[in-house]
Amino acid sequence: MSFKFFLDYLLLEKNYSKNTVDAYHRDLNSFLEFIEKEFQTTEISGIHYSQIRSWIVFMVESGISNRSVNRKISALNTYYKFLMKVGDLEVNPLAKHKALKISKKIQVPFSEKEVGVVLDDFEFGDDFESLRDKLMIELFYSTGIRRIELINIKLRDIDTSNQLLKVLGKRNKERFVPLLPSVLTSLKNYLEERNSLVQIIDKEMLFLTKKGVKVYENLVYRIINEYFSLASSKVKKSPHILRHSFATHLLNQGADLNSVKELLGHSSLAATQVYTHNSIAELKKVYLDAHPRNQN
Numbered sequence: 001m002s003f004k005f006f007l008d009y010l011l012l013e014k015n016y017s018k019n020t021v022d023a024y025h026r027d028l029n030s031f032l033e034f035i036e037k038e039f040q041t042t043e044i045s046g047i048h049y050s051q052i053r054s055w056i057v058f059m060v061e062s063g064i065s066n067r068s069v070n071r072k073i074s075a076l077n078t079y080y081k082f083l084m085k086v087g088d089l090e091v092n093p094l095a096k097h098k099a100l101k102i103s104k105k106i107q108v109p110f111s112e113k114e115v116g117v118v119l120d121d122f123e124f125g126d127d128f129e130s131l132r133d134k135l136m137i138e139l140f141y142s143t144g145i146r147r148i149e150l151i152n153i154k155l156r157d158i159d160t161s162n163q164l165l166k167v168l169g170k171r172n173k174e175r176f177v178p179l180l181p182s183v184l185t186s187l188k189n190y191l192e193e194r195n196s197l198v199q200i201i202d203k204e205m206l207f208l209t210k211k212g213v214k215v216y217e218n219l220v221y222r223i224i225n226e227y228f229s230l231a232s233s234k235v236k237k238s239p240h241i242l243r244h245s246f247a248t249h250l251l252n253q254g255a256d257l258n259s260v261k262e263l264l265g266h267s268s269l270a271a272t273q274v275y276t277h278n279s280i281a282e283l284k285k286v287y288l289d290a291h292p293r294n295q296n
Contacts, residue, residue: 052094
């Protein structure tokens with residue numbers, strides 16, 4: 001069974017990223033394999049909710065997290081909505097489905113001290129990879145961009161005269177974030193080494209490997225993890241934690257929630273509010289330290 005028209009719809013009309021579309025494709029194929037094995041059919045449009053429920057039970061019993069199960073069901077639900085949109089289905093079998101409950105994960109950000117240890121106390125070299133890694137860390141922390149957004153930065157996206165970076169976010173939504181003078185200095189140093197590479201294959205991309213090709217997700221994760229392992233004992237040390245740190249530290253310093261929302265590229269305040277629990281904790285500390293009735 002081919003999902004080509006649906007995947008093209010997500011890619012071209014809904015402006016979903018290729019990675020997201022690939023994930024939808026994998027989830028649909030997973031469901032297709034299940035119903036073919038269990039119910040000897042590949043006609044997804046003829047499936048009833050009880051059969052989908054069997055798939056949910058199978059995934060849960062296989063140890064797949066509720067969060068991942070919900071994502072897979074969401075992909076299937078989107079496909080059913082597409083079938084209804086094009087007139088190939090009259091009733092969505094998932095219309096009354098309720099998502100599985102998931103426990104909220106509190107992402108613990110790096111402290112300002114931990115970030116300072118990496119960026120101020122650590123001795124970066126002046127070779128290509130060291131300068132690239134430092135710029136990468138500074139951009140994550142000073143702009144709050146996502147890992148895939150950093151990977152896809154093109155040279156033309158940087159406006160040094162206005163100290164701005166154009167970021168292509170989810171669903172190809174563009175936003176502009178300011179660049180600190182220290183970041184521009186690191187950028188200048190990195191570009192000098194970048195231009196000295198023996199060969200540059202992906203000429204338009206900002207971040208490259210020593211072979212001159214665009215950096216990839218695992219490499220970026222590994223860089224952040226390695227440097228912050230030197231400064232932090234936190235279990236998770238990833239680009240997303242740096243994004244979380246960016247938002248939390250801005251809010252701790254009194255930044256407006258709406259402004260942080262725009263900088264992060266969130267479509268709603270609800271997505272930004274997950275970062276407020278740390279700023280509330282900081283406010284509580286300031287309150288307890290400062291209130292005259294708590295001097296004891």
